[in-house]
Amino acid sequence: MKLANLTGQRFKERPADCVVDSHALMLRGGFMKYVGNGIYSEFPALRRITSKIENIIRKEMNAIDGQEVLFPVVLPASLWEESGRYKSVGNELVRFKDRNGSNHVLGMTHEEAAVQLVREYAQSYTKYPFMIYQVQRKFRDEARPRAGMIRVREFTMKDAYSFHTSQEDLDKYYELCFQAYNRIFQKAGVPQVITVKSDSGMMGGSVSHEYMLLTPAGEDSIVICDECGYRSNMEAAENKVINNEGIEEELKCVETPGCKTIQDVCAFLKSDVLSSCKAVVYQKNSDDKFVVAFVRGDYEVNETKLKNIVGEEIHTAVITADDCLNAGYIGPYNFPEEAQFYLDISLKGIKSLVAGANKEGYHYTGLNLERDLENVNYVDISKVKEGGICPCCGRQSITIKRGIEVGNIFQLGTKYTKTMDMRYTDENGKTNYPVMGCYGIGIGRLAASICEECHDEYGPVWPITIAPWEVHICCLRADDEETKKTADGLYNSLLNDGIEVIYDDRKTRPGEMFSDADLIGVPIRVIVSPRNLKESCVEITTRDKSIKEMVPVEKAAGYIKDLRLKLFAEIESHVEAYKQETM
RNA sequence: CGGCGUGUGGCUCAGUUUGGCAGAGCGCUGCGUUCGGGACGCAGAAGCCGCAGGUUCGAAUCCUGUCACGCCGACCA
Numbered sequence: 137m138k139l140a141n142l143t144g145q146r147f148k149e150r151p152a153d154c155v156v157d158s159h160a161l162m163l164r165g166g167f168m169k170y171v172g173n174g175i176y177s178e179f180p181a182l183r184r185i186t187s188k189i190e191n192i193i194r195k196e197m198n199a200i201d202g203q204e205v206l207f208p209v210v211l212p213a214s215l216w217e218e219s220g221r222y223k224s225v226g227n228e229l230v231r232f233k234d235r236n237g238s239n240h241v242l243g244m245t246h247e248e249a250a251v252q253l254v255r256e257y258a259q260s261y262t263k264y265p266f267m268i269y270q271v272q273r274k275f276r277d278e279a280r281p282r283a284g285m286i287r288v289r290e291f292t293m294k295d296a297y298s299f300h301t302s303q304e305d306l307d308k309y310y311e312l313c314f315q316a317y318n319r320i321f322q323k324a325g326v327p328q329v330i331t332v333k334s335d336s337g338m339m340g341g342s343v344s345h346e347y348m349l350l351t352p353a354g355e356d357s358i359v360i361c362d363e364c365g366y367r368s369n370m371e372a373a374e375n376k377v378i379n380n381e382g383i384e385e386e387l388k389c390v391e392t393p394g395c396k397t398i399q400d401v402c403a404f405l406k407s408d409v410l411s412s413c414k415a416v417v418y419q420k421n422s423d424d425k426f427v428v429a430f431v432r433g434d435y436e437v438n439e440t441k442l443k444n445i446v447g448e449e450i451h452t453a454v455i456t457a458d459d460c461l462n463a464g465y466i467g468p469y470n471f472p473e474e475a476q477f478y479l480d481i482s483l484k485g486i487k488s489l490v491a492g493a494n495k496e497g498y499h500y501t502g503l504n505l506e507r508d509l510e511n512v513n514y515v516d517i518s519k520v521k522e523g524g525i526c527p528c529c530g531r532q533s534i535t536i537k538r539g540i541e542v543g544n545i546f547q548l549g550t551k552y553t554k555t556m557d558m559r560y561t562d563e564n565g566k567t568n569y570p571v572m573g574c575y576g577i578g579i580g581r582l583a584a585s586i587c588e589e590c591h592d593e594y595g596p597v598w599p600i601t602i603a604p605w606e607v608h609i610c611c612l613r614a615d616d617e618e619t620k621k622t623a624d625g626l627y628n629s630l631l632n633d634g635i636e637v638i639y640d641d642r643k644t645r646p647g648e649m650f651s652d653a654d655l656i657g658v659p660i661r662v663i664v665s666p667r668n669l670k671e672s673c674v675e676i677t678t679r680d681k682s683i684k685e686m687v688p689v690e691k692a693a694g695y696i697k698d699l700r701l702k703l704f705a706e707i708e709s710h711v712e713a714y715k716q717e718t719m
Numbered sequence: 720c721g722g723c724g725u726g727u728g729g730c731u732c733a734g735u736u737u738g739g740c741a742g743a744g745c746g747c748u749g750c751g752u753u754c755g756g757g758a759c760g761c762a763g764a765a766g767c768c769g770c771a772g773g774u775u776c777g778a779a780u781c782c783u784g785u786c787a788c789g790c791c792g793a794c795c796a
Contacts, residue, residue: 147729153788172788226795574796644754645754
């Protein structure tokens with residue numbers, strides 16, 4: 137491929153809206169083009185990358201007996217009504233009517249389609265286990281797309297669905313898939329991807345893991361224990377707190393004029409924030425009833441955990457003067473009957489708390505929950521803090537990092553097979569519901585994440601396994617006959633050997649060529665120029681600058697082929713090294 | 720859905736306060752000089768100033784409405 141013919145314009149200036157580097161570089165490098173909110177087209181350079189990622193994934197899925205299928209993008213609503221998700225999923229599911237007025241959805245995930253595809257086929261236990269997967273576009277009407285291709289509304293995803301006759305069999309296959317995923321991310325050149333425990337969300341099921349690429353640009357918080365290796369998404373992370381019990385005191389109602397935040401109150405009363413009780417107010421989506429979460433003053437509420445305990449969707453409350461709650465002065469003692477509250481474990485055992493009095497301008501001091509309230513129950517609804525206690529090993533060794541979720545695996549159980557009535561007959565002639573697992577990887581997001589992880593100030597540094605091309609030839613001074621001839625010769629020789637080459641023979645200045653080469657990010661670069669040819673050499677470098685070598689013209693093709701193999705081998709060695717990793 | 724912000728050639732942005740010929744740099748086209756990190760000169764093309772309405776002799780600029788986009792939050796396999 138000649139660079140002169142490559143569709144997609146590169147440009148110098150960083151677009152104003154880009155907050156993450158991968159977004160800016162993928163636009164500047166002519167990899168993709170903005171079409172609409174959370175919607176992008178891929179230029180050839182990116183399409184080549186995503187194809188390679190897809191093929192790495194296909195190979196690994198096939199290796200664990202996956203069979204590639206293709207589900208439709210448009211699905212009849214009736215299918216989603218079977219599983220109950222036509223109603224239960226929010227606005228991210230696009231619903232529309234066809235010309236006859238019947239309801240349809242745009243596929244945002246394909247559990248229903250997968251069950252629909254195989255439920256007649258798999259009526260006998262002899263057909264199990266099996267896994268089907270597809271690589272296909274999805275549309276999710278996300279509330280807030282961001283960060284270029286990292287969070288979009290339309291995207292390509294590999295989604296796989298496995299079917300089993302027992303939980304044990306699913307466990308076994310889940311482990312296989314877990315390892316296959318590890319190999320995929322190694323092969324894609326991002327050994328930095330780690331697995332974490334996660335909240336299962338709307339997918340249902342129990343066991344689930346997320347694959348996270350740790351990077352400050354990530355949108356998830358990951359809780360990591362440096363001592364024992366415990367890793368969890370913040371959403372699912374168990375909080376462990378040790379409290380200083382303090383000295384028991386008498387319950388007193390004191391005036392705290394204008395003190396609306398916990399900091400104000402503690403400063404005013406000269407009390408420790410560690411023995412204060414903070415209220416965070418939510419409302420149920422269904423009936424707007426108030427749900428108050430009480431946590432120790434220095435903790436934050438983990439809304440995912442709270443939601444799971446409440447058992448339904450909640451949102452941040454809007455409190456007006458007419459409501460039963462007195463904003464800024466809410467406390468668990470004398471709590472209004474119309475509302476509901478939960479006490480976080482971070483409050484457990486404290487003998488003397490400062491808490492709101494549910495009365496404008498007043499707080500209690502000396503509150504002892506177990507003494508002053510009836511039926512005290514503590515639940516885990518707070519966020520883990522940096523430097524906190526590891527729920528696994530108990531040491532004070534928690535760090536919190538940001539990560540991008542590039543893949544996930546779920547054990548679905550029988551949620552879909554039951555609701556959609558998929559059954560099989562076992563060897564005893566008994567009817568059963570198969571157990572399912574599902575496994576996803578976002579292709580475009582992975583490409584963007586790799587760019588985010590592997591780039592410098594000039595552009596991406598693509599790992600050779602997914603790079604749009606393997607070799608980039610810059611012919612400096614294409615108007616010089618000998619230079620052009622040498623570069624042409626090298627280009628043709630590499631092409632004949634099946635190497636993927638992008639060839640820049642434009643009659644343009646060297647500076648522009650180098651900048652473009654950096655922006656495209658091909659791992660091996662060859663510079664053919666009159667200056668190098670004076671020494672009968674070409675210059676061969678790697679995009680990451682680790683290698684810079686003058687190589688005699690006649691040995692260049694061989695050198696390049698060896699270097700290419702070496703780069704592939706480096707990545708393969710990561711895959712080998714990772715084999716030991718366990719769940 | 721809430722808060723804040725932005726809409727002006729393909730891109731980055733001035734100009735809006737105080738109404739008076741539609742601007743710059745990059746990019747694009749042509750010619751020339753250059754040639755190892757986006758060089759320079761000359762000539763050119765390219766604009767419904769987001770959209771609609773209003774005020775005014777006159778609106779990119781003021782007013783009203785609306786749409787789109789971005790950031791933060793909420794939400795999210």
